[in-house]
Amino acid sequence: MQSSQRTLSEWRNRVAAEYRSAAVTAQAVHWMIQAGLPEHLVRVGLRIVADELDHATLSHDCLVALGGTDGAIPLEVSSMAAPVAPEGVLASLVDTIGSSFCLGETFAVPLFAAMRQHSTHPAARPVLDRVLQDEAAHRAFGWDTLDVLLELDGPGVRGRIEERLPVWLDAFARSYAMWSEAPPLEPAERAAGLLDGADYAAIHDRALAEDIGPRFARRGIAMPGADA
Numbered sequence: 001m002q003s004s005q006r007t008l009s010e011w012r013n014r015v016a017a018e019y020r021s022a023a024v025t026a027q028a029v030h031w032m033i034q035a036g037l038p039e040h041l042v043r044v045g046l047r048i049v050a051d052e053l054d055h056a057t058l059s060h061d062c063l064v065a066l067g068g069t070d071g072a073i074p075l076e077v078s079s080m081a082a083p084v085a086p087e088g089v090l091a092s093l094v095d096t097i098g099s100s101f102c103l104g105e106t107f108a109v110p111l112f113a114a115m116r117q118h119s120t121h122p123a124a125r126p127v128l129d130r131v132l133q134d135e136a137a138h139r140a141f142g143w144d145t146l147d148v149l150l151e152l153d154g155p156g157v158r159g160r161i162e163e164r165l166p167v168w169l170d171a172f173a174r175s176y177a178m179w180s181e182a183p184p185l186e187p188a189e190r191a192a193g194l195l196d197g198a199d200y201a202a203i204h205d206r207a208l209a210e211d212i213g214p215r216f217a218r219r220g221i222a223m224p225g226a227d228a
């Protein structure tokens, strides 16, 4: 059966997002090496770059198996690297660990778990199994690296993250809100690993309240709107 346009465009977006994750992580690893962060964490970062490249390839294989074309997928090169912050490499690292890992990878765990839950399509399910298996380690890498950064400069790192959290959170909320306006999924779309918009929004809100907020709070970092 031919997959819906929505299914194909979602998997095309996933290929690009996974590839972008590889690039963003590679840049973080480079900054970690420049900043002399612990070698074991740098090595975890290198493994994550390889994981994300695998995720991109597996997602592309899935796209083709679902009936998508085997052609090149446009990538936005500017989104694959951030300029070094004027305050230096450590500050750049705080930004990328805070937004892409403490938020991005931490949201990813329950989102992929939900996508996998209803996914029965033989092309999609093994990809979601692999991605979900890796995402918990990617999330842990983010929070472990944040802890190292906090040991280096607790007040500076806390202040920088608290200052930037509203903008980072707004970007995530807007990207998930986009989904909630989409019409409900067909069973075949759910089987191919898509998630209903309302589920996206609910999982996002729950992850923020029950996981991300408490993790920041334990580290003395206040969420926007929370009493300091």
Ligand SMILES: [Fe+2]
Residues within 6 Å of the ligand: 018, 021, 051, 052, 055, 131
């Ligand atoms: Fe990934």
Ligand SMILES: [Fe+2]
Residues within 6 Å of the ligand: 021, 052, 105, 108, 134, 135, 138
């Ligand atoms: Fe990841």
